[in-house]
Every structure is written in C-alpha cells, then in structure tokens.
Amino acid sequence: MVPNFAFRFMSHNSGDDEFCEDTRTSIVQYGPDPPEILELSDMIIMFRDRPIGAHDNVFEGEIKSLAGVYRPCVVKFSLLNEQIENEATILTKLGSHSNIISLILSGAYTGLLECNFYLVLDKCHNQNLGQYIMSKREAGELCNSTEMLEFARQIVAGVTYLHDNRVIHLDLKPSNVLISLDFSRVKVADFGLSVVLREGQCKIFHKSQFGTNGYRPIESFGNNWVSRRTDVFSLGTVLFNMLSCGKNIFGGDEHALIHNVMNDITDFTGLCAKNPNTWQHLIGNMIKKERSRRPSIYEVAKHPCWVGDEVEITSGYYDEEETVDDARLCTDSKSDASSRNKEAEGAAARNLLYAIRRLGCLRKPAVVIFNRAEFTLMSFNPATYDVSLLSTYSAKMSRSYFSAVCLNEYIYVFLYDQSVYRLE
Known part of the structure; x- marks a missing residue:
C-alpha cells in the first residue's frame, strides 16, 4: 500500500x-x-x-x-x-x-x-554544516565566529519550531544541518528517526537505540524515555562543535565517546567565543545526563550567552515535569477523571506560561482558561500561577469577545488582545 x-x-x-x-x-x-x-x-x-x-x-x-x-x-x-x-x-x-x-x-x-x-x-549547498566546518579545520582555518553564531541562532530557531509542533528530532548533529546555496541560512534536516508527541504528552518510550555517537544522550541507548530535552542534549554538542571549529565535547576517540557520555567526561578546551564561560554554562547544562537538569529549548534561546557579554551564572535548570511518574503522564491510565484533569491543568498552566513569555504577554494578567471537559472558566495569573474558578461556561457565550489559544484540552483566552494564537 x-x-x-x-x-x-x-x-x-x-x-x-x-x-x-x-x-x-x-x-x-x-x-x-x-x-x-x-x-x-x-x-x-x-x-x-x-x-x-x-x-x-x-x-x-x-x-x-x-x-x-x-x-x-x-x-x-x-x-x-x-x-x-x-x-x-x-x-x-x-x-x-x-x-x-x-x-x-x-x-x-x-x-x-x-x-x-x-x-x-529544497536544494541546498552540497556541503552540510559538518563538512563545511571540517573543511575549514583541515585547511588550518578558523571558523568565522560571527557566521557560526548566526548559524547557531538559526538552528535554535529551527529546533524551537520542531518542539512547538511536538516533534522530537532524535538525531541532531552537524551533518543533519544543511546550508543554503548563498550561505545565509541553515536548515535542520533528516527526520527519519523523529517522533511526534501526542497533545499533552511530554515524553515517549523508545525501545531501540538511535542517534549518533558523540551527539546522543544516555537515554538514546534504548529502552528509555525521550523528550524534547533529548534534542537539547544533542543541540548542546552541536553548538560546541560549531564554536570550537569541529571538536567533539566528549573527545575525539570513537571508542571512548559512549564511555565519556555515560560518565559525564567532557573537554571544553578550544571553545572559541567572545564569552567562553557563559557559553560553557549553557552547553554544560544542555548536556547533563539527567533530562530534568537540562534547559528547555526556550530557556536555551533566552540564555545570556547570545548577548555577547561575559556573565557570571551559577544557577542550573530543573524541570519537575521530567521527574514525575512517566507512565502516569504519558500513557492512558484508569485513574479518576478529576485526577487526570488536575494533571492536565498543571501541565497546561506551565505550557501557557511559556506561551505568554514567548508572545510578550506577561503584562496582561487577565488570562482566562476555558476547560472544555468541565465547561468552566478559570482565571490564570502568570506571576503567581494561581488558577481560580470564574463561572460555569455558557454555550451561548460568543467567542468574539476574546481571542483564544488552543492547547491540550483547553482553549486559553487573552482578554483585551485581538490577536488569535494557536499552540499545539
């Protein structure tokens, strides 16, 4: 067929x-x-x-x-x-x-x-990003740091788009990044191993191995949960490769790569950036063994390293959602409906906060959540995470009164904002 x-x-x-x-x-x-x-x-x-x-x-x-x-x-x-x-x-x-x-x-x-x-x-340049960097290295040339930084921004933008659409790439590496014919743009490619999360799903169980040694995290060795932060690990290794003109952060010995990944053995020497300590903070957190300790792609995009100045940062990252019982979050259970709704509501509130930050709506505290399962309206305060019931939904209420964001089983409504956003 x-x-x-x-x-x-x-x-x-x-x-x-x-x-x-x-x-x-x-x-x-x-x-x-x-x-x-x-x-x-x-x-x-x-x-x-x-x-x-x-x-x-x-x-x-x-x-x-x-x-x-x-x-x-x-x-x-x-x-x-x-x-x-x-x-x-x-x-x-x-x-x-x-x-x-x-x-x-x-x-x-x-x-x-x-x-x-x-x-x-699309027709792109015959050299992918990995080949382009290696050709510079073999010629004894330094990579253009300005060009590499711009390419890095574009790769982050591409991965952000993937994660917005619930796609996990699972094989990010320099050779899977293509360069446009005029060398002005890079594009993430090769989605043969990629997976798509269901709405409301944060992880998926992967039985087989995937990825490429030197760029894949410990959960890629099989029989483990993978999430968007699996891509973040691989992206961290790609960023280091770009900013060090072709070095692998886990070493150059093919036989030692898996051992170094499993034992968190890294080598940051050769990082060519205006603010190496700030970049080391970001990349070091992106390649943490524990998924919950890695930043999301949205946190990667907002990191101070992109500004260009050296900033002392001591804080790390932690996502509670990554540590919750996976089976309860990612598979259908026979728990009561109210428990499932509460879990979905908490995940939806966190996703909504990301959406508000990215859309620049933090100054709009009047956010209304429409719960389609229970036909209720709730107010959500992004600053305090407070969710409170407003009233029972009336089927006659006109949607034209407010603009909506559809996410999971909810429609999120921004009062006083005429734009309509759709997030999946």
Whole structure:
C-alpha cells in the first residue's frame, strides 16, 4: 500500500513562493533497470548519476514551476520503508519554516519487483554544516565566529519550531544541518528517526537505540524515555562543535565517546567565543545526563550567552515535569477523571506560561482558561500561577469577545488582545 500524503507544489511568481496542494499519490512505473534520468512526475526529474555527498539515496534533480521554468532541487530516493515514510509524514506536518528543510513533493515510483518512494526537498549547498566546518579545520582555518553564531541562532530557531509542533528530532548533529546555496541560512534536516508527541504528552518510550555517537544522550541507548530535552542534549554538542571549529565535547576517540557520555567526561578546551564561560554554562547544562537538569529549548534561546557579554551564572535548570511518574503522564491510565484533569491543568498552566513569555504577554494578567471537559472558566495569573474558578461556561457565550489559544484540552483566552494564537 502506497501512503497518501498531501503533496505541496512550489512555483515562482514575481519572486514569491506560491503553493498548491494535491492529495493524489504520484505513481510512475519503470522496467527492471531504471534509467540514469528519471521523470518521477510531470514536474520532477531526478539524475541518478549525480549523487549528493556520501549518501547513496540522495540525488540532484529539477522541478518545473507552473510557469514551465526548471530550478534545481534534491531528491531522496529509496525503497519504501518506515524511515522515509516517517520523514514524509513529519515534513508534511511541519509545513514551511526558514530553518527547516522543506518538503516540496513526495510520491511513489514503482518497478516490476519493487516500490520506491521519493521526497523532493529544497536544494541546498552540497556541503552540510559538518563538512563545511571540517573543511575549514583541515585547511588550518578558523571558523568565522560571527557566521557560526548566526548559524547557531538559526538552528535554535529551527529546533524551537520542531518542539512547538511536538516533534522530537532524535538525531541532531552537524551533518543533519544543511546550508543554503548563498550561505545565509541553515536548515535542520533528516527526520527519519523523529517522533511526534501526542497533545499533552511530554515524553515517549523508545525501545531501540538511535542517534549518533558523540551527539546522543544516555537515554538514546534504548529502552528509555525521550523528550524534547533529548534534542537539547544533542543541540548542546552541536553548538560546541560549531564554536570550537569541529571538536567533539566528549573527545575525539570513537571508542571512548559512549564511555565519556555515560560518565559525564567532557573537554571544553578550544571553545572559541567572545564569552567562553557563559557559553560553557549553557552547553554544560544542555548536556547533563539527567533530562530534568537540562534547559528547555526556550530557556536555551533566552540564555545570556547570545548577548555577547561575559556573565557570571551559577544557577542550573530543573524541570519537575521530567521527574514525575512517566507512565502516569504519558500513557492512558484508569485513574479518576478529576485526577487526570488536575494533571492536565498543571501541565497546561506551565505550557501557557511559556506561551505568554514567548508572545510578550506577561503584562496582561487577565488570562482566562476555558476547560472544555468541565465547561468552566478559570482565571490564570502568570506571576503567581494561581488558577481560580470564574463561572460555569455558557454555550451561548460568543467567542468574539476574546481571542483564544488552543492547547491540550483547553482553549486559553487573552482578554483585551485581538490577536488569535494557536499552540499545539
């Protein structure tokens, strides 16, 4: 069975991207020996004799716009398997973001004995971030600290977008960060191992191993819970790699990497930054063995190291939600409804506080929470975390009186704010 995805077609009109959607599955048949140039669809050509990098399933291609003009693209082409199907599903869910690789189109290409699946992606530079940094190191050149800092900001922005959409990447590393053709932008790529949390879920149990040695945390070794903070660990190792011109924070010996991760053995020498102590504070907390001791991606983005000045910081991070009984939070239990609602309410209040901080709404203390399960209205004070019942909800109440944020089983309402936000 060939999966059915919503395919996004890109065309250019006066320099602006326009998208149209087609939910039909694209299937093309070929004989036993596919040619070097494959017409995957009326719009896509793939060149099998032009592989990209060391990958044996990524090729150069061309996509025809609605105006009939071809432009370069990248085609990931392989037998239909769980990883490429998972990547297509997640990229379709994510849509468009400047720091996430964009899925232009996906479809099936069938032969006599096999079914291949392809993803058509943005064309980026043939060197990924890891190769770019290593080429500088091998040439004896120092990485441009200003450029690396800007790339780091963009990677954090990309991971923030993933976590906003409940996606955990699970394989963040320099080689999975692509660089645009003009070297102005980086994009997080390769979502074959990624997972998506359900609404209200903070972690997911992962039976198998995942990730890449030197960039993966201790929970990646299998049979453990993973969360958004699993990505934070990997991101910390990526940031150090970027700011040290290619060094691995757990050492250069492949055989010692796992041992050093498990025993928290790190080497911060070679950190080339204007404020190394501040960066060491951030990265050191990001790569903590315990997930609960790592900052969230939102705390990473707000850290003083991005300002550029050296700041003495002694505090760490702690997230109580990461230490609560995982089975009770992440699986359906037979506990009574009021207990489940109370847990959801506490998690929702914390998520709402993050949302308010990110939206700059801390000066708006009048926040109303609509509990759809119990049809009640509650007020929420971000400064004190106080939640109090206001009144019973009336089905006749017009939503036009206030703007809403939908999150978990609740609609969050910001009074006196005409903008409408949706968070998942």
